[in-house]
Amino acid sequence: MSANPNANANFQQTFNQVLQMMLSVSDKVSDLIFSPGRPPQVELLGQLRAVKIQGLEQLTPAHTQAISQVLLANNAANIEKLEKLGSADLSYSVPGHSRFRVNVFRQRGTEAIVMRVIPNRIPSIDDLSLPPQLKQISELKNGIVLVTGPTGSGKSSTLAAIINLINETKYYHIVTIEDPIEFIHPHKNSTIHQRELHSDTPDFALALRAALRQAPKVILVGEMRDRETVETAMEAAETGHLVLSTLHTVDAAKTVDRIIGVFPKSEEHIVRTRLAQSFRYIVSQRLIPRADQRGRVAAIEILRSTMRTRDYIEKGETAGKSLVDAMKDGEIEGMQHFDAVLEKFIRNGTISKEDGISYATNPGNLMLQLSDLARPAPNESPKTPTGSYRNPIEGRQAAPTDNPMLDMLER
Secondary structure, three states, X not given: OOOOHHHHHHHHHHHHHHHHHHHOOOOOEEEEEEOOOOOOEEEEOOEEEEOOOOOOOOOOHHHHHHXXXXXXXXXXXXXXXXXXXXXXXXXXXXXXXXXEEEEEEEEOOEEEEEEEEEOOOOOOOOOOOOOHHHHHHHHOOOEEEEEEOOOOOOHHHHHHHHHHHHHHHOOOEEEEEEOOOOOOOOOOOOEEEEEEEOOOEOOHHHHHHHHOOOOOOEEEEOXXXXXXXXXXXXXXXXXXXXXXXXXXXXXXXXXXXXXXXXXXXXXXXXXXXXXXXXXXXXXXXXXXXXXXXXXXXXXXXXXEOOHHHHHHHHHOOEOOEOHHHHHHHOHHHOOEOHHHHHHHHHHOOOOOHHHHHHOOOOHHHHHHHOHHHHOOOOOOOOOOOOOOEEEOOOOEEEOOOOOOOHHHHHO
16 A cells, blocks of 8 residues: 555545445345455345455455554554454444444465444444343342353344443443444443453553443453453452453353363362352353344343242253253243254244244254154144244244344344
8 A cells, every 4th residue: 555645544534435336236245255256235124245346356375464554543552463363353433434443464475355244323222122130130239240142143232232222311430441342332420431452551450450440330341252351350349340341252151161171170169159149140142044034143042040040050951950941941030052942933923933943052852842843733823813923032023124233233
């Protein structure tokens, strides 16, 4: 790219126009992808789609290198990270239009870019059709709340909705530590300070330890990546803070195993005891294609702190005493497990039986539960009389119409 500032500004303006053209494909675009040898692409409802842009019918390595330079914007820390580690995370904004979470990475000697779309409006729990019992998290005074799931399952949107609810209903000091900052939270009743890795702080653990001296009531940690971050988060929870964070785990039980696994075996007993006493919720998410092909629906697993679940975490799971058993029996306490949610989705026609089984924690058991679906059941219809679908998590009807806010869960 030219060192001429005017040329750089012109290229940035052109790039911003390209971004707007790609976003105009649909209000459900979740990601933009720039890869050498391919045209610019958008991910729409889980499928990649090429976008025809004159002059960019096939991106070259020079194109993606120029784009990466615009995105890195002479940020020395990100440039060094890309050179040393082969990838860099950052945020990017088109003023007045859109914000993105960006990953620039090297592949086959060239650079490629993936840009996750961040909605301008912060979603609410109702916007995302999340289980209403999650609103109770805003009333917690301390402890750890974890939102888990694979990449792209909507963890950031769920956490943003919870933080937004606290911001609207409490007069707290909230500190977030993110990589990068995604949703911009304005001050409402609460005061929010958002810190970004590499520009405001070098790592999660250091920023989290510093947060303990910044008098927050609520601390959001973008991700628990290492032992030091996990240990400091438990310390924060034990000293009266509410800590919200994420993990890339598939369900509640695996989340407990992951946390315990970052510590030496010799410390397992004390870690189990600390985790049992400090956790409040583990919320796990999976996105499944809708049967009506209008996007995806979130299946949510909720593990809540009760005398029973604390005991299972502290002493370890055994036959008949597993966290799944506790969730199965804990509906009155606001708990639910994946396979029961999937069964309800299948029975009311929200998702197909094949998709539900492929996303199940225990496919064999779910198939047995659904064995009666092998033959038509009298007086049973998968749809309500109006043709809308009933959301089994919330127990209320949700029409299968296009709703951009619901699609935030894909982001």
